[in-house]
Amino acid sequence: MSDASVPTGAGAPRARLMGVPGPDGRFGEFGGRFVPESLVPACVELSSAFDEAWGDPSFHEELDGLLTTYAGRPTPVTECRRLSEQLGVRVLMKREDLAHTGSHKINNVLGQALLARRMGKQRLVAETGAGQHGVASATAAALLGLRCVVYMGEVDVARQELNVFRMRLLGAEVRPVSSGSRTLKDAVNEALRDWVATVETTHYCIGSVMGPHPYPYMVRELQRVVGDEAREQCREVLGGADPDVVVACIGGGSNAAGTFAGFVDTRSALVGVEAAGGAALGSGVPGVVHGMRSMFLQDEDGQILEAHSISAGLDYPGIGPEHAQLAAVGRATYHSVGDDEVLDAFRTLAATEGIIPALEPAHAVAWLLRAARTGEVPPGSTVLLTMSGRGDKDVAQVMEMQS
Amino acid sequence: MTGPGTHQVGALEARLRERRDAGSKLVVPYLTGGLDGEWIDTLRALAAAGADAIEVGIPFSDPVMDGPTIQEASERALRSGTTRHSILDALRGADVDVPIAVMTYYNLVARAGHRRSASELAAAGVAGAILPDLPLDEAGPWLAAADEAGVATVLLAAPTTPDDRLAAIGARSRGFLYAVGLLGVTGERRELAASARAIAARCMAVTDLPVLVGVGVSNAAQARELCEVADGVVVGSALVRRLLDGAGPKGAGEFLAELRAAVDG
Ligand SMILES: Cc1ncc(COP(=O)(O)O)c(C=O)c1O
Numbered sequence: 001m002s003d004a005s006v007p008t009g010a011g012a013p014r015a016r017l018m019g020v021p022g023p024d025g026r027f028g029e030f031g032g033r034f035v036p037e038s039l040v041p042a043c044v045e046l047s048s049a050f051d052e053a054w055g056d057p058s059f060h061e062e063l064d065g066l067l068t069t070y071a072g073r074p075t076p077v078t079e080c081r082r083l084s085e086q087l088g089v090r091v092l093m094k095r096e097d098l099a100h101t102g103s104h105k106i107n108n109v110l111g112q113a114l115l116a117r118r119m120g121k122q123r124l125v126a127e128t129g130a131g132q133h134g135v136a137s138a139t140a141a142a143l144l145g146l147r148c149v150v151y152m153g154e155v156d157v158a159r160q161e162l163n164v165f166r167m168r169l170l171g172a173e174v175r176p177v178s179s180g181s182r183t184l185k186d187a188v189n190e191a192l193r194d195w196v197a198t199v200e201t202t203h204y205c206i207g208s209v210m211g212p213h214p215y216p217y218m219v220r221e222l223q224r225v226v227g228d229e230a231r232e233q234c235r236e237v238l239g240g241a242d243p244d245v246v247v248a249c250i251g252g253g254s255n256a257a258g259t260f261a262g263f264v265d266t267r268s269a270l271v272g273v274e275a276a277g278g279a280a281l282g283s284g285v286p287g288v289v290h291g292m293r294s295m296f297l298q299d300e301d302g303q304i305l306e307a308h309s310i311s312a313g314l315d316y317p318g319i320g321p322e323h324a325q326l327a328a329v330g331r332a333t334y335h336s337v338g339d340d341e342v343l344d345a346f347r348t349l350a351a352t353e354g355i356i357p358a359l360e361p362a363h364a365v366a367w368l369l370r371a372a373r374t375g376e377v378p379p380g381s382t383v384l385l386t387m388s389g390r391g392d393k394d395v396a397q398v399m400e401m402q403s
Numbered sequence: 404m405t406g407p408g409t410h411q412v413g414a415l416e417a418r419l420r421e422r423r424d425a426g427s428k429l430v431v432p433y434l435t436g437g438l439d440g441e442w443i444d445t446l447r448a449l450a451a452a453g454a455d456a457i458e459v460g461i462p463f464s465d466p467v468m469d470g471p472t473i474q475e476a477s478e479r480a481l482r483s484g485t486t487r488h489s490i491l492d493a494l495r496g497a498d499v500d501v502p503i504a505v506m507t508y509y510n511l512v513a514r515a516g517h518r519r520s521a522s523e524l525a526a527a528g529v530a531g532a533i534l535p536d537l538p539l540d541e542a543g544p545w546l547a548a549a550d551e552a553g554v555a556t557v558l559l560a561a562p563t564t565p566d567d568r569l570a571a572i573g574a575r576s577r578g579f580l581y582a583v584g585l586l587g588v589t590g591e592r593r594e595l596a597a598s599a600r601a602i603a604a605r606c607m608a609v610t611d612l613p614v615l616v617g618v619g620v621s622n623a624a625q626a627r628e629l630c631e632v633a634d635g636v637v638v639g640s641a642l643v644r645r646l647l648d649g650a651g652p653k654g655a656g657e658f659l660a661e662l663r664a665a666v667d668g
Contacts, residue, residue, distance in 0.1 A: 189465050193470070197586050301486050
């Protein structure tokens with residue numbers, strides 16, 4: 001893809017990207033640890049507990065064991081032949097939709113739940129948008145015998161009913177959040193308020209590469225299995241080559257960060273796709289919310305704006321700080337797609353490949369359809385797309401919108 | 404009492420030290436700016452009823468340190484069009500004789516730039532700033548701008564703060580040291596948390612600054628009890644709830660007088 005209009009990794013300052021941040025948790029000017037004083041000691045403790053566990057072969061052994069025998073890893077890479085033919089672009093798909101609980105969220109949560117147990121914390125709190133992280137958290141809690149409380153905006157409780165029921169079946173308590181925009185942002189606020197009060201016994205199991213240090217780094221490391229596997233799998237399929245383009249959808253940015261971590265030091269172009277109504281990199285400015293300096297949709301005064309998307313998982317006005325850095329240095333590019341394109345992609349993928357995507361990764365598919373059409377991804381290119389989750393949870397919503 | 408050390412003492416710290424050193428306990432109410440059309444009258448009523456300083460909240464869309472009462476007040480203020488500037492404009496003309504400290508979230512001062520925000524506060528006659536989501540480790544650039552503008556940044560100490568950190572926080576705080584009385588967000592509590600007395604005593608041991616306990620201080624009896632171990636109290640949700648219920652400036656003044664009498668008693 002020599003005439004690619006998406007920038008490649010060639011020439012980028014590779015060594016310093018997606019490495020281990022310093023104790024201040026910075027990714028360039030982004031990141032940090034902007035939390036109430038009550039939580040600072042807990043973040044410091046978590047940071048050293050994670051570093052210690054991540055350097056401990058027995059922790060990896062236990063986590064890898066669960067990822068293999070419980071979550072079903074490695075997930076395959078599927079060659080999408082009919083879609084490729086249609087687009088004139090060779091499309092490979094990393095199938096996180098086939099992981100236990102139906103999305104990549106399980107990778108992060110198994111790691112954090114093991115870590116919580118290691119730190120002697122018996123209770124997990126989590127925020128959820130689409131409900132996938134809530135379901136994954138409830139699952140890990142059930143598996144390890146921990147208590148679990150999931151905060152979810154009332155709007156999302158209504159549009160992701162099925163996942164609410166799943167969480168309750170798994171033994172979690174789901175607490176609907178009625179403040180603010182009643183979506184993911186407000187669920188994070190409420191989870192933080194819970195954690196401020198319960199920090200001595202509770203681990204906050206954040207669902208994406210966001211929040212105060214060490215979360216953005218820790219969650220990226222727990223998700224890098226997606227990119228590490230995919231790189232090897234792509235090399236097998238592509239005769240040792242890396243794909244020209246690597247694309248993933250972005251809510252907070254964890255499936256993208258995990259995917260990019262496997263390719264950041266290759267020549268692959270990295271592309272993140274946001275929802276048009278929640279495009280923190282497309283329309284946001286630097287700010288400090290939810291413990292991190294990053295890019296946020298906000299007004300001139302600094303009040304955070306509500307995001308709007310059909311996808312509950314992307315309905316967030318911010319983005320993980322490492323993505324803000326990758327965008328700032330030009331190693332990854334970020335695009336946004338609208339709800340209509342997403343619904344179109346949802347149907348196209350189902351009909352051409354027999355894969356019903358979650359609405360979140362349908363954003364990545366939508367971008368690919370557009371980029372192949374416009375030539376932004378030139379004919380003959382190879383593309384890896386992370387299919388971060390399956391669409392079962394969204395089928396009812398899409399059916400309703402059709403009628 | 405010993406002196407304030409080497410830093411510049413602003414209006415907030417000067418007033419609180421003076422009152423404390425004269426043997427008085429300190430009562431600092433919190434009021435959400437722009438809560439209703441008569442909030443400046445409420446401010447005056449609180450001053451007249453004996454507040455030693457007043458915290459004015461600049462409402463934020465995502466107040467993670469606040470419980471339901473102050474969340475509701477913030478939402479109400481924002482819905483009626485309150486902005487940082489409308490609050491500062493009103494404060495500039497308020498002409499109250501007690502020091503004002505704003506309580507807000509970091510994004511609201513970071514958005515406009517540290518130096519501009521700090522000088523706007525100073526220009527409105529604001530003596531102090533409390534930013535509960537800006538811990539000491541991240542505060543450097545703001546502290547420099549605030550110091551330069553003559554705005555005292557009040558730091559918070561929590562029950563989970565370890566001793567060495569507490570000493571550093573006490574040394575860098577200006578105006579007073581805010582002892583967070585419990586693990587949790589703002590809001591009324593029936594009982595005083597056991598942690599309130601403990602953190603108050605720990606704070607008193609590391610600094611000569613006035614130490615005020617806030618978060619969860621809900622009534623006159625609790626205020627009096629804490630004044631046995633601290634220099635004073637900050638009372639927020641208990642006042643704001645009364646205002647949400649329609650107490651008005653008069654009711655606010657009466658509640659403050661009740662607190663005043665309890666701690667003076
Ligand atoms: C299937 C799926 N993909 C993506 C996301 C967005 O999260 P992230 O950007 O952290 O991968 C979600 C969030 O709910 C999800 O459920």
